[in-house]
Amino acid sequence: MSEVVIERFGADEWERLKAVRLRALQDAPDAFGSSYERESGFTPDTWRERLSGSWWRVAVAEGGDVGLVCVRVEEGRAHLLSMWVAPEARGRGVGSRLVDAAIGRAREEGLDEVELWCVDHNTVARALYAGKGFAPTGKTMGLPSNPDIPESHYVLSLLFRTARADDVPAIVAMLADDPLGAEREGDPGDPRYLAAFERIDADPWDELIVAERDGKVVGTMQLTYLAGLSRLGAERCQIEAVRVAASTRGQGLGRKMIQWGIDRARARGCAMVQLTSDKSRAGAHRFYDALGFTASHEGYKLSLS
Numbered sequence: 001m002s003e004v005v006i007e008r009f010g011a012d013e014w015e016r017l018k019a020v021r022l023r024a025l026q027d028a029p030d031a032f033g034s035s036y037e038r039e040s041g042f043t044p045d046t047w048r049e050r051l052s053g054s055w056w057r058v059a060v061a062e063g064g065d066v067g068l069v070c071v072r073v074e075e076g077r078a079h080l081l082s083m084w085v086a087p088e089a090r091g092r093g094v095g096s097r098l099v100d101a102a103i104g105r106a107r108e109e110g111l112d113e114v115e116l117w118c119v120d121h122n123t124v125a126r127a128l129y130a131g132k133g134f135a136p137t138g139k140t141m142g143l144p145s146n147p148d149i150p151e152s153h154y155v156l157s158l159l160f161r162t163a164r165a166d167d168v169p170a171i172v173a174m175l176a177d178d179p180l181g182a183e184r185e186g187d188p189g190d191p192r193y194l195a196a197f198e199r200i201d202a203d204p205w206d207e208l209i210v211a212e213r214d215g216k217v218v219g220t221m222q223l224t225y226l227a228g229l230s231r232l233g234a235e236r237c238q239i240e241a242v243r244v245a246a247s248t249r250g251q252g253l254g255r256k257m258i259q260w261g262i263d264r265a266r267a268r269g270c271a272m273v274q275l276t277s278d279k280s281r282a283g284a285h286r287f288y289d290a291l292g293f294t295a296s297h298e299g300y301k302l303s304l305s
Helices: 014-027 044-053 094-108 123-131 165-176 179-184 191-202 253-268 282-290
Strands: 005-008 055-061 064-074 077-085 113-119 135-143 146-157 160-162 206-213 216-226 236-244 272-275
Touching: 005 094, 014 044, 014 055, 014 064, 014 077, 055 094, 064 094, 077 094, 094 113, 094 123, 113 123, 135 253, 165 179, 165 191, 165 206, 165 216, 165 236, 191 206, 206 253, 216 253, 236 253, 253 272, 253 282
Parallel strands: 077 113, 236 272
Antiparallel strands: 005 055, 055 064, 064 077, 113 146, 135 146, 160 206, 206 216, 216 236
């Protein structure tokens, strides 16, 4: 097969879109929330509305259309839809390129997330999405076109990611940027910070997360997953060291970050999310109260230094 090219549909190419989409529905009837029977009855005006109302891309090889993807933006989120690769083009990275194009579109729009639904039995597609960084949210439902087929919800954050070693100085700078942190943090280049990062990074029960915008780290938090015998052996998620860069405060990033952490804990199967906050941080207490956290316990600490 010749080189694959990802193209946009022309403004009047609704018939081309119709042909590719109907072929996808015939080829994989148990992969989509719609059906060939339903969409083959769409009028030309419906196809025109579809083409103009969403962002579509088609994969082309040897003069033929061999793949399709759609991105629809709703409520500030990008929804990846209608993903399909023709049988003759599978195994050549076509799906990967289509997903990359969709993610690129979401980035161009300045969106924070890309979401999708994938049927559970499509292990190839699930592996592709996992390789791109999509993570399950724990939401499931029956496929709209066939409720007996389960599908799961996946999200790729374009704002939050796992921290890297070269993020450590920026993280430490945020930890130090308040009255409490200024008293206990040191030089961001101190090798003890990097040693601590390497330990966290190697621990499957710990995640150091950063928020990144325009290539700059503007937020951080640490998620630690705690095993215990209480609550029938339920796992808990501990949120620590939540910080937002001064330049980004007041823009809702902290709320998005905590909600993302909660969703991540829920998808993992945690029974509870917990955190502590210094008694002097009255503003932080109001923030956590508004997010639904309850100040249900007294916290105690003993310094060993």
